Amino acid sequence: MTDWLHDILSAMSSPGPWRSFRHVFAVSFMEDGKYYLLSALIIWGLLHVLLRRRLAHRVIGGWPTVADLRREITYSISTLCVITALNAGVLALAVSGVVEVYAEPLKHGLPWLLLSLPLMIVWHDFYFYWTHRLLHTGWLFRRVHGVHHRSRNPSPWAAFSFHPAEALVDSLVLPIALFAVPLNEYVVLAFAIHQIVRNTHGHAAVESMPRGFVRHWLGGRFVTTTHHHLHHETGRGNYGLWFTWWDRWCGTEREDYFERFDKATAPRPCA
Template sequence: MDLVLEYCDEYVFDAAYAYLFPAPITFSNTTTLSSPSPSSSSSSPLPTSSYARDAIPRQLASLFIIALSAALALYFLFCTLSYYFVYDRRLEHHPKFLPRQKRQEIISSLIAAPVIDVMTLPWFLGEVRGHSKLYNRVGEYGWAYFAFSAVWFLVFTDFLIYWIHRLEHHKLVYKHVHKPHHKWIVPTPYAALAFHPLDGYLQSLPYHIFVYLFPMHRLLYLGMFGFVQFWTILIHDGDMISGHLLERFINSPAHHTLHHLYFTCNYGQYFTWADKTFDSHRDPMPELDPIHESLKAMRAKGLLGKKTD
């Protein structure tokens, strides 16, 4: 995040803060009203802000703007691509698909995103102020560790998210934190961020904790953050393709579709091993595909013939 902040300061925020919070103009004792010399007029200093780049209030405000802008940009980009090119919109005829559900999912996401962003700011601030284990040069740990850290990031965060997610389904927690996300029994990709803010924050914690425990290259960390958002949208696309080899190891959209339908299975984020180890795994089966109920409803409305297309 510090690399992103550095570029934003250079090309956007320096000028913006100087305009909004200009530094006081001071005059030296030798200042006169005489015309400036040619050399002085051509090298006049640029306006500056009363908030330096490393001022904590400025960093917090900048990080909030960056994180929220990036999250919403990725959300609308990936969700829209998934909705129009991957998602089977016949699912919107499912009996448990809510009226104006897509609109509700988007509104819920827009409400949750800035709140989650605020709660996440201390982690981002710690990163830009050098308190994490993020590093700049691949040579510091080598390419082997660079590759390993990407895999370890997925394994570590998957395990923690599994238990956070599973505990959120406990009867003492569920209705207060996680139930709003399960309002979408047959979700669209736009449900990917439609969480209660505390729910979204808790499930994001492992990503932030990781770089305070283990070294990770800064650019790789940014890339993994983008991948996390992409994957969260991907598993909400309702795709129930099953029977492929990777299904045994990867928590696919089919697995997560069953999680929304049946609530007490497939808590994992990327992999199936935790669900299989702790007895919460449910295999995707073609007969469990919610499209069957959608097609029945469409036939009842006269939108399909007697046979499935």
């Protein structure tokens, strides 16, 4: 078992519920925050700072402003608090035996260990697409999801820039899955890291995929930074998270997606 998770579970088994919760919250916040901070810093530092001039021709809409960065980081801290509190609840359920997060990798067999992560990613994509569509309706968009859409030209820090209510809805994807199936602790960790890295990259405002990627039979199945950036520009279409299939099956993929991707990946103009 990972040391930090063992530390949390031990704390939750000790007397004093409030003391246990504070300890669990602090450790979990630092762990979740560490991965988010590293991912956002690396992607932002590379694409927006170190390679800013070299990649200027790959900027999809425009660079985010300083005000955008401040707002996104502030809401990201709020989102991390929501995620951490929910994680504490999930771990409490695990300690009480209501859900199962197991340490022994082969407890439920090698096939399940290998399949559980890709299945969780597919489930996450399904869950996000439909909750995202719901959040684009009336009051929910104006009062809740609109916070995220204040980033017309998002940065990697926009990945967690949510209203607390939306942060809660998005974070329920793991607890819902755990009520249905057991998951190995390393699968849970890999699932969290995958969504953090791909989410920060998806809000980078700079297209890093090669030219022609979206027209490839395999590459075209994946959501690119351009795909999600176009959603931020207008607030319509391109609702998918990891894959493009729900947008294509439901007719919600933007018609200008290929054109805008081609523009963002055009060869760098000669000096």
